[in-house]
Amino acid sequence: MSVETERKAMPPSETEQREGPTIRLVTQSDTDPAIRLAQGPSRAAVSMEVPAEEIVFDLNALSCFYGSFRAVNEISLQVPRNRITAIIGPSGCGKSTLLRSFNRMNDLVDGARIEGTILYHGVDLYEDGVDPVEVRRRIGMVFQKPNPFPKSIYDNVAFGPKVAGFRGNLDELVEASLRRAALWDEVKDKLRSVGTSLSGGQQQRLCIARAIAVEPDVILMDEPCSSLDPIATLKIEELMNELKRNYTIVIVTHNMQQAARASDVTAFLTMGEDRAGHLVEMAPTEALFTRPANRLTEDYITGRFG
Amino acid sequence: MAARPRTQALSTADIVRQTLQGRRLDIGTIVFEGLLVLALAVTIGVLVTLLVEVFSDGVPVLAARGTDFLTTGLSSSPDRTGVAQGIMGSLLLMVFVIVLSFPIGVGAAVYLEEYARDTPVTRLVNTAIRNLAGVPAIVYGLLGVAIFVGALGGLTGGRTIISGGLTLAVLVLPIVIITTAEALRAVPMTIREAAFGVGATRWETVRSHVLPYAAPGIFTGTILSLARAFGETAPLIVVGAIAGTFRYSADNVVEQLRGPYTALPTIIYGFSRDPDAGFRADTAAAIIVLLVVLLAVNALAIVLRNRFERRW
Numbered sequence: 305m306s307v308e309t310e311r312k313a314m315p316p317s318e319t320e321q322r323e324g325p326t327i328r329l330v331t332q333s334d335t336d337p338a339i340r341l342a343q344g345p346s347r348a349a350v351s352m353e354v355p356a357e358e359i360v361f362d363l364n365a366l367s368c369f370y371g372s373f374r375a376v377n378e379i380s381l382q383v384p385r386n387r388i389t390a391i392i393g394p395s396g397c398g399k400s401t402l403l404r405s406f407n408r409m410n411d412l413v414d415g416a417r418i419e420g421t422i423l424y425h426g427v428d429l430y431e432d433g434v435d436p437v438e439v440r441r442r443i444g445m446v447f448q449k450p451n452p453f454p455k456s457i458y459d460n461v462a463f464g465p466k467v468a469g470f471r472g473n474l475d476e477l478v479e480a481s482l483r484r485a486a487l488w489d490e491v492k493d494k495l496r497s498v499g500t501s502l503s504g505g506q507q508q509r510l511c512i513a514r515a516i517a518v519e520p521d522v523i524l525m526d527e528p529c530s531s532l533d534p535i536a537t538l539k540i541e542e543l544m545n546e547l548k549r550n551y552t553i554v555i556v557t558h559n560m561q562q563a564a565r566a567s568d569v570t571a572f573l574t575m576g577e578d579r580a581g582h583l584v585e586m587a588p589t590e591a592l593f594t595r596p597a598n599r600l601t602e603d604y605i606t607g608r609f610g
Numbered sequence: 611m612a613a614r615p616r617t618q619a620l621s622t623a624d625i626v627r628q629t630l631q632g633r634r635l636d637i638g639t640i641v642f643e644g645l646l647v648l649a650l651a652v653t654i655g656v657l658v659t660l661l662v663e664v665f666s667d668g669v670p671v672l673a674a675r676g677t678d679f680l681t682t683g684l685s686s687s688p689d690r691t692g693v694a695q696g697i698m699g700s701l702l703l704m705v706f707v708i709v710l711s712f713p714i715g716v717g718a719a720v721y722l723e724e725y726a727r728d729t730p731v732t733r734l735v736n737t738a739i740r741n742l743a744g745v746p747a748i749v750y751g752l753l754g755v756a757i758f759v760g761a762l763g764g765l766t767g768g769r770t771i772i773s774g775g776l777t778l779a780v781l782v783l784p785i786v787i788i789t790t791a792e793a794l795r796a797v798p799m800t801i802r803e804a805a806f807g808v809g810a811t812r813w814e815t816v817r818s819h820v821l822p823y824a825a826p827g828i829f830t831g832t833i834l835s836l837a838r839a840f841g842e843t844a845p846l847i848v849v850g851a852i853a854g855t856f857r858y859s860a861d862n863v864v865e866q867l868r869g870p871y872t873a874l875p876t877i878i879y880g881f882s883r884d885p886d887a888g889f890r891a892d893t894a895a896a897i898i899v900l901l902v903v904l905l906a907v908n909a910l911a912i913v914l915r916n917r918f919e920r921r922w
Contacts, residue, residue: 412806414728441809451800453819463818464808511804518808 352569352587354382360522360552361406365420367580368401368410375401377580378420381571388544388553390567390589392560394604397573398581399556400448403524406554407443408436441468443522444515449531450507452499452514457482457491460499460510464518477517485513486543505536512543516551523547525555529562541566560605564593572601664901668894679895684877688888693896696877699771700840700903703873706775707782707839712832714779715786722787723794724816736791743784750781751845759849769850771871777849778842782835789831793824826918833911837904843875874900 361383368376376398383389391399401410408429410416422429429439441464452460461478470477478495482488487509491502499510508528515523525544529537544553544566557563563570570593571586585592585601596602672679675692682692726732754777759769797820805815821828850870872880878900881893 407807409803409806412803437806437809437811440807445803445807447800447803447807449800451798451804453801453804454823463805463810467808467810467814467818514804514808 352591354384358385359383359423360385360425361554362423362426363420364423366402366405366422367419368398368405369415369417369419370401370413371415374578374580376405377576377578377582379573379581379583380420381583381586383552383554384569385552386548386550387568388548388555388566389569389571390563391554391556391571391573392558392563392604393573393581393584394575395558396579396581397575399573400526402573402581403526403554403556404445406522406524407440407445409440409445411436441518442520443524444518444520446508446511446515446523446525446528448527450504450511452502452507452510454498454500456496457499457502457510458495461513461517464514468518481513481517482510484516484547485509486539486546487513503536505532505539508532508536508540509543512540512547516547520551522552522554525553527556527558530558537562560593564589572596572598572604574600574604664894664897666894667891668896668898671891671895672898675895679892680899684872688884688886688892691881691889691892693874693877693899695872696874696896697899699871699873700875702771702871703775703778703846704836704840706772707779707836708832710776710779711783711786711835715783715832716790716828718783719787719790719794720816720821723791724812724820739784739787743788746844747781747842748844748848750777751848753777753780754845754849769870773849774846774871774873777845778839781842781845782839785835785838786832789835790824790828793827793831794820796827797823826915830911830915833907833914837907837911840907841875841900841904843879846873846876847879874903 359382361381363379363381365378365380366376367374367378379402391402393399404410405418405422406424406429410418418430424439424443427434453463455463458478461481462474465474465477479488479492482491487506490506491510499507502510508531512523512528529540532540541562544555547553548568555563555567567589569586570589572584572592573581574584575581585596585598587597592601593605596605679692680697681694682690683695685691722732722736754773758773758776762773765772801819801823802815805819806812810818874896878893878896881889881896
């Protein structure tokens with residue numbers, strides 16, 4: 305049974321026949337102390353253990369609502385530091401809503417509210433006195449569709465530091481951010497040309513440069529590759545792998561191969577009868593894709609549903 | 611034997627050709643198209659008739675008098691009268707309209723679009739503004755009489771150009787708000803999210819992104835509403851623009867603002883009511899002047915829009 309599942313989850317054509325370092329399953333979960341797979345006969349929804357000091361986000365029965373509609377239903381999970389956490393699941397299961405509650409982006413939507421708690425390094429993000437502007441400075445975001453400002457490449461990157469009151473050398477910061485986003489060599493001669501003139505993949509890397517220019521702690525990515533071609537997608541994934549040294553990354557993706565290739569930890573969401581998304585299973589990525597503990601997860605990753 | 615496949619190939623092509631060459635005359639399409647062309651012809655016909663009428667009467671006056679017609683003041687003699695006071699008055703009124711309706715209208719629209727939450731009250735206000743934009747101009751004139759001439763008469767000096775300017779400003783305010791709101795709505799939500807996402811406040815987002823990107827639309831809308839105000843006659847007559855009594859010497863600006871005044875549309879109205887038949891040609895000439903100014907303003911709006919139009 306488990307051997308069969310493994311084969312279905314990772315058909316050889318997906319993992320073995322391709323070459324190069326970018327297509328691989330993350331295989332560190334057995335040795336990574338931060339995301340050790342929980343042992344024991346009865347595996348709960350979250351079958352991993354994260355030491356307290358490594359927890360960036362700690363969700364406790366988090367529910368998100370739009371008006372009276374419950375989009376996310378009592379999700380409890382932990383996001384480990386300096387890892388890539390993928391959130392997968394079928395369309396409309398509340399992945400994006402969940403992600404947007406991490407930096408209070410849903411505050412901008414009329415009628416959106418949450419129940420439960422979401423702790424960021426132990427502080428409730430929704431408690432009184434927490435300024436969503438300060439939250440978003442520390443928890444940056446990259447969106448589904450590349451959305452550079454219709455301004456110069458330079459101004460795109462420089463805007464965040466400027467509003468944050470950055471006093472140092474802005475030119476150096478812009479260059480450093482573009483280098484870390486693996487875009488510098490392609491744009492260094494045209495920093496004054498408008499950001500929207502770049503290709504889709506370049507635009508998305510510009511958005512990543514814009515996000516890291518304010519030196520955040522976390523980068524949230526909401527299906528960042530959904531409008532990109534495979535080559536641009538691989539570039540973004542390579543970039544994510546570089547960035548996780550300095551940042552904690554949470555990525556929502558429709559693409560299971562992407563979650564399998566690029567993430568350390570994967571959370572699988574699905575929705576119930578009432579269309580409210582709930583957490584089915586969260587585990588180190590390799591374990592989730594090879595030994596799913598839940599029947600729903602197995603059906604989803606083998607393509608039998610969703 | 612050898613001919614058979616050839617015949618078959620030919621006949622297949624013939625059948626296809628017959629199918630492709632379509633059906634007989636489509637009566638419905640022709641009739642409908644004819645009706646559409648007729649509708650267009652009526653519209654253009656009326657416009658052309660009007661223009662021909664105006665130009666045949668007015669051009670001789672302008673040709674004979676030249677710029678003299680534009681630079682002299684009103685006179686009881688049709689041969690010596692001019693529209694200078696009307697042009698001055700209209701320009702002054704426009705200054706009032708811009709200075710008052712642009713900041714207030716843009717401010718109200720920014721609040722409604724960017725700050726106000728979507729509540730029943732907000733929706734009611736939005737609906738009210740849309741309805742106000744459709745209220746006949748004469749009603750605004752009566753409002754101007756009641757408020758700016760009556761209640762605030764101490765400040766405005768009664769039936770003065772200040773009252774007229776305030777009335778026109780209020781008249782175009784709903785239009786400025788609506789066009790500004792539409793320009794703001796055309797800025798994609800993703801741009802706001804991008805700004806908020808790097809830790810910008812609402813004010814920083816609006817100031818650095820939303821307003822600059824919406825600016826071409828806002829300016830276009832404002833200029834068009836200005837053109838509307840430029841052509842309005844009824845409210846000005848109600849709030850006291852009187853043809854013929856505007857002192858346009860710039861010796862004492864305050865005194866002038868508080869004195870009687872006139873505007874281009876009002877002068878046209880006055881000319882057209884003059885029993886002296888000589889004023890008929892002057893009416894047409896004044897209309898031409900008004901049309902040229904309106905066309906220039908509209909052209910400016912189009913140029914601005916094309917120059918700064920943004921594609922997302």
